[in-house]
Amino acid sequence: MSRVYTPQSERSITQQGVSFTQTATAFDSYARTTAITRTSTLGYSRADSTAYYEPHGPLGAWSGGHPDPRRHGGLEHQLNPNTALPSSWYRFGKLHGTYLFNGDGTLSGVTDGLNHATTFSTWVRGLPQNIGYADGSGISAVVNNLGLLTSVTNEVGTTWSFATTRWGVWRAKHRPAATTRPRCRSCRCPARSTASRPIIGARPITTGNAVTVNVFDARWRKR
Secondary structure, eight states: OOOOOOOOOEEEEEETTEEEEEEEEEEOTTSOEEEEEEEETTSOEEEEEOOEEOOOSTTHHHHTTEEOOSEETTEEEEEOTTTOOEEEEEETTEEEEEEEEOTTSOEEEEEETTOOEEEEEEEETTEEEEEEOTTSOEEEEEEOTTSOEEEEEOTTSOEEEEEEOTTSOEEEEEOOTTOOOGGGEEEEOOBOOOOSSSOOEEEEEEETTEEEEEEEOTTOOBO
């Protein structure tokens, strides 16, 4: 016995005496909703339409079926048909930027409408370790295998270093080596709280003689 599956055509929610209704008014050949009308008993209504991106070539099998990102209001994106990645974007018909990607899908560079290029390279765990700007300056970083920053060097060559706990929580940051006074080092170390209220822990942040203490409950929410 065969079954026929049909997409949802209407959904209604009543909340605080007001009914909100969503009605599908059009579908494509894959039974995906392409037009929806939203109404409420307050007297308001809105019509929305959705287009789906169907790339051709070797990527069509896995990247198709997503809502089309190419047009949204005054924005328009052009996608590479071979990779389904954005290649350029326009705002109200004017070019605002182009994108260049590496073979592994990571971003290689962005060029704005004035032809100013920013480059990204040496990616580790989803973070670029080198960023170069159009004026020739740049910043760099060291990322460990957990995807955490261990140091950052800015445009003038000064380096900040960071220390984290084994579970990836920031513990301390060290300012550039040229600044040696103790007040320039910040340390955040967990400590148990002895308060009678239900607080799981206290975390002091020490910078020189200044100490800031944050306390957290059992869900690690700051109190």
